[in-house]
Amino acid sequence: RKIPRDVSQPQIRRFPERALNGDRYFRTSDEMAKLYADRPNLIAASLRIAEQCEDDVLPSRPEMPQLFDDDSRALREIVSVQAPDAYGPLKAVHRDRLEMELDRICRLGYASHFLVAWDFCRWAKEQTIQSSGRGSAVDSAVAYVLGFSRIDAITHKLHFDRFLPADGSKRPDIDIDFEAKRRDDIRGYMIAKYGVNRVGAVCAIGTYMTRGIVREVGKVMGLPTETVSFLSKRIHGGISANQLEAALEKRPELRDSNIPKEKFRWVMQLAERLMDVPRNIRTHSSGVVISDIPLADIVPVMWSATPASDESRVSDSQLRMIQWDKRSAKHFFDKFDVLCLRGQDVLSGIEDRVRTTNTDFSAERLPATTDPEVYRAMRSGELVGIPQSASPAMRQAHVRLKTNDLHDASLVQAGIRPGVGGAVKLNELIARRRGKPYQFSHPKLEEILGFTYGIIVFQEQVDQLLQEFCEYSGGEAEDIRDAIHKRRREDYGSMIKDKLMERMLSLGHPLNIAEEVFDYIAGFKGYGFAQGHALAFAEISLRCIYLMQHYPSEYFSALLSAQPAGYYGPATIANEARIRGVKMLGLDVNQSRELFQPESVKNELGIVVPKGGIRTGLMQLNGLSRNTKDRILEHQMAISTTEPSRSLQPLKSVQNRTRVITLENQGDHQVNDLLAFGGFFDFVAKTRPDRDDLESLILCGGLDSLCPNRRAMLWSIPQAQEFARLVDYRTGTLNFDYEQPPLDTDIEDFTIEEKKIYERNLLGMDVETHLVAFERERIASKGGITTAEAKKLSHGERAFAVGNPIRLRFPPTQSGKRVVFFDLEDETGLLNVTCFDDIYIRYGHAIVTQPYVTVRGEYQDRDGYPAFLATSVHPFVPVISRAQMRLPQVIGDFLVG
Template identity: 30%
Template sequence: MTCSGTPGAGVPDGGDPLRTRPALVLSGRAGEAQGVVRALREAFDDGRLYVELSDDGTAGGRRRVGRVAAFAGEEGLATLATNEVAYLRPADHRLHETLVAASALSRLPGPEYRPTDRLYLRSPGVMARVFEDRPEALKAAAAVAERCAGAVKLSGEVHVPGVRPAPGVSPEGELRRLAEVGVLRRYGRRPGGEVRARLKKELECIEKLGFASYFLLAHEAAGIARDREVPVTGRGSVANSLVSYCLGLTSPEPFSHRLLFERFMHEGRRDPPDIDLDLDSEGRDGVRDELMRRYEGSGAAVAATANTLSLRGAVRVAARALGFSPAETNELSRHVPARVRDRDALVRPIRGWERALREPAMRDHPLQDRERYGLLMELAARLYGRLWQAGTHNGGAVFGSGGRHLSELLPLEPSGREGLLRAQYDKDDLEYVGIPKLDLLGLKMHTALRKAGELVSEKLGRKINPLAPPPDDGATYALIRTGRNAGMFQLESPGQMNLSTRLKPRRLRDLVAQISLFRPGPMRGDLVTPYVRRKNGLEPYSVPLPELAEVLKPTYGVMVFQEQVLEISHKVAGFSLAEGDLVRRAMTRERGPGAMLALREEFVGRAVARGVPEAKAEEVFSWMEGFSVYGFSAAHGASFAELSYASAYMRVHHPAEFFCGLLNSQPMGFYSPRTLLNEARRIGLGVLPPDVHLSGEGFTVEGDGAALRVGLSYSRGLSRAAVSSILSERSGRPFASVADLYRRTAVEKDSLETLARAGFLDALTGPNGRAGALEAAKELPEKRGRRESQPELPMPHPASWWAAREGRGVRRLPVSGTAREGMEWEALSLNVSRHPLSPYREALKDLGVLSGREVLRLPHGTRARAAGLIECLQSPPTKSGHPVYFLVIEDEAGLLQTTIFRSVYERFGHLLHREGAFLLDGRVERTDARGFAFLVQRIGSLREALKGSIPSPRVSPSPGAFLRAGRRGRRTG
């Protein structure tokens, strides 16, 4: 225990002696300091109490050290030389001051500023010079450091969570019992010999590695979820395990999907296995809290995350510290990319900004004025990528092990949420010290499907399980093949929609491949095109050796899955599957040329010994090495594919309930509530207006599944108490007027006006409708005292995330034809009456604009003009490494994905970050490589083209705008 002599340390309120520091001495309160020393001596053994001497390099530092040392001598206490460390190098002191000031919401120099650059990690030589007159303090520091070095040891063992089965039952015995029950449930009364043999092999491996308790913990978590009717499914490599399947942790059947236990765990792996469970996001916290409550006696906590500053965040931090106003800080950070491709260039101040400033989004940006903002840019460049704060992992839970409390294994701290502790290690640190975490992840699709399932169950009068739809439903796959996949789990992104039309899935195996192929690795490796062509019979394929036909036939000769590396290594070189996994891991991680050469020699040598020609063995290894980098886990793909199919089935057979569930689970997925509601309208569902007497808390299904009605939670600024009071009061008797509603409920005046603008109060004013309701709301006085006595925060708006979401680089701007529609948008962020482009369709035809649906039908080579509201802008990885941008626009007919190459983006890209509605000139391409593509050649502002007839806020004219001139109709060439 050390008593710190840091000059800034004060005396805490309450006089806790274990927290009080020698500031008492420095402030002349020696009597109180002596009392503290007596208390500390009673608490700590001899030789464990020191007075810390720390010279921070500020004026008077040496004098303070002398006063504290003199006090220690008077009390007979040993001194210990230390140094406060806030940064690694002296040059980093300005960054530290910037971060401290920004954290305190202050400008530089900040409330805790100390004029020194000496708070860095000093070398032993520097410490010896600073404390050359106090060698005893240096010796004490070395002795304490030596004792501390032996306090924490990495034993190499894995600290498996301690689970308590029934008295007299071992974890291994309990796991065997549960697996036996599960195998009979999954495979019937007489499981086949292959199932029995694999189950036995897996259980033996789990027991030998000591992970039985870990599986039991996951099973207990899943049991808590099911008891609470919280949907739960496993994801990731755990689905490779037959034991997990039998325990009900995962749903893909291992044999039919060729899932291999060794991809998940085996005796040759040194890192612990990782079990991930997806739960309904609204019930996840309750499940996690109950599990942690059961094991709080042995310690339970959540993992930490290390949050670093993006470039945009670094600009905000630097601007705050330099004293810029909030408004100017927002303006300076707007359109700054979150990250840059060449960070090494950026960290060379000012010059490193050149690439970022050349981005189209940064055109005419204030930061182009380097003379004014040079210091801010220099600080931001150096802050970029720095650790900003510790965060809490989304779902990673860790537990005490083998009778040892978790606090004995790692440091813990409060998480910021009452009753929830956080480990000071992130997931990589936990793996390094051998502490497996159980990931209990919130998944909004589970939430949406649960809500949709409840509505369908109510409609049918019997309970249905939306996670277990009838298999191989033709109508479901037919819809997926059209590419109209909005709302479908993992299938709704623009790229997946396009791939659906090309790959043409007809069974679950096709969905597994589709989800696995649409990943950065397979796309960079150009695995998609050969797979699609071969599946559709457009291209033959062959395999290097006959032994590989069985492994590669399901994927048409393309190595898609990581599990295939294990099988190929086994069949060609005779490796065990566990050895094959080590081959996979070696290929997918950076290894030196020597290590890869040794691996190649072993593979080829063992293959030749089995009769494989050496040239063929070399060919297989090279081919496997090239493709394995891009492979995806089949277990992960299968887990997601089953949920994708379930969501698609619900959309096809219960569309109203499905969209209702989606809209009541926001934010989630790829598309905003506005787009989802428009999609529901496009498939024939009615959209009923808000009504304070008929609307529920969220969206509701009416008309026997024919229509959706907007819910109260979509009214901006409304508190939960206000919604509850509306629902409660109207159940007794209806509201007679706007004033009556205001008097009887917890609705505040500003929220009342928003309800009026949205249309919830139209029915309360008879023929005067919207205008009368708004006028009545404005005439009412503020409620006195309610805000102070019953403070209520507004509920998070379901669409708020879409307006603020980083990474899109766009703003979705409303386009309204009437004042009524404009008020709806402002109050709800929805288009209830009609699509915002509907009033302008004739004007758009005059401009030669086709609907998105018409563009999709055009033949190859056709030039056309499209228009729509921007929905998203993406730039996924490409094989060439050159950026390609995918812009999705939306009109009344649907979504249209367009492709923008770099040259066009550099000319017009600034518009995409400032406007909300566009005209796009381009050309249709239909190729095997891309399927359908609309290649954009010119981008213009739709607002400018229509001469301001479509008002959208914060839109400024730009040189890229189209003029009204343009031929009507389709242009071909």
């Protein structure tokens, strides 16, 4: 008989009937002595064994592989050759800075480190892979010359000590962004170059978080799947495991959801105990180590689930993973961070698209940082769809700061991107930028903080203060700054206050100056950016703005193809493209490629749309199988060649002899020999999609060019599949004993509203227009305005608008009260809405759970940035939702008109 057990208790794998007991821990020396009091010789023996063990079982620190006989000499020669390309004729300031950096790099033994980075970045450029440096490596002029940074450290007066201190106390940390879709190719190149046993990824330890705990514990406890799914999706806004029970009582979106709280008793009791418990080991997203000796001689190694590249999925070129996380690895290995940034994918996609008409185009050679129109866009907040700059906080900061150059843009990056735990006092900085008076009590403070308006913005500024006023070395200053940040919960700054104050006073600084400097240093304990890091992100944003202004259809098609590529999803990006004059075109099996593509289009009057159009890609159809995509693309490719294969042309012989699939019988369209698919039956016969794929393609409009009546095609799926079984599309022959009736286009089709709902559900975006546009007349009749009109109101003026609430944010506040921000989206754009705690408590359920809401409130002008302070938020039931209620739930319902 099976022994019953308490399901709440963890079990021993080999003996599942035995629960874990209380003895599974390391005993103290006294406990061990008491336990083995009758055999003390065993304790003595264990001590002798411990004393005989080696205290250092690891080999010496491995070196980087050498690319040349003398890497130091080679590095100097390469920099000497490439420096004129980077700077033009070298001036004394260039030669002095490069010589200083090269001397330090070579003296500390890091020439090979730089050459390895130079080598794989050079290879990436040869493969047309977009890349750019980030982090403190951008502070290096040598990195700029070698090509793995796009920011000139000399022009921007970046401090090399932050990257590589003169005393060698900090090892160089080179972080480089590549295209997400090509990053594995970089790792594959490393393996091919240095050997599969000498290249490895760093591991990461995954832990349980609140949502995962709810899902896993709910599953183990046998709770209803729907309820567990609902609860896990509603957990947001910083709900920690120990706050679950309180959240179910207080959060309106959970409080009003009728969740059976008693059934979740075990979840709540176990949640806090499971929080941060290790769950799995996985490949770190970016960390890669390279060694001149096999990694397995140093550290345990295992296979990574991540392939080295798409072409190298066999074991000989599979990526190894060391069983050390990044913190452990960096103390023993020279590590690279091979990162991915979707902005690089966008830039690469634009290059590919523009080069079809301009072969000399390069996304790397743009006047973006000097174009006044680029900064005008930043100052206006027109940044939806711009990687690194699209969030409401980022857009608001650019408007308030009145961004006017790359430095200003970097201030915003450093002030906003670190998040709510950031160290920068951005509001004070903006106030000073806009005219608030301030002064410096010491010339050195002005020298260090003058270009940031007396506010510490960058990590280097803390290091400089410690070096200048406390006379620490660059490495010591960096260690102190790092400790203040990492040990901020212990208030490490206060712990070392006496030490710093004594040091400054002993160096002759007045007490008031010493206190002011300490306040600067200790106050920068949140997360911050290196100056070069902020400049690198800002530079990518500027290039994207320039490209959006000059190549709108190419830009938005590349952006949509690179999703997820920023703050907003494809629905919002497509809406922004329409607002900017780009015509969105639906999915079409004869025109759509894998990715979104720019397309020349005309409007209803036959006039060419100046900013072009974008054809929706097959990638956007949710659930479309890889096999069906490949067959569609195969036939498109064949028909686009000079002499298309006869087997891939429309089945004209069948059409002419049987008249069962002629386009004339499928909606009065004409046969086009240049199309891959000549009709609905022709498409099914060639691609042989399964039923789910075929239904999705019909309902999203992907087959409208073959027959405009979607319901008629749904009716004919069985006949089309039977036709596909009988026809041999390779030879164009047909079993003529089979008679197929033509499509019955007299069947009542779906309404336009129903079609648009299907498109949004299947494509995840609206194509021709936002669904709220269908409600515009009704909303206006009630006095409602668009989000675009709301931005033109006077400060304090009241109104109401209707739209989709998207991108909800629940930032923590000092008071502990909840403030909710979200974007209200309609066909004219986005409106930033703020809900204070009382409004959230009253209307939070509608904000979180409803797809459409009516927001009443007053307009606020926040230093030029438009915002809306909500006074009420109610669900809005659009007329189009009635159409959604009529939509079929199963395929048999399609037969009902």
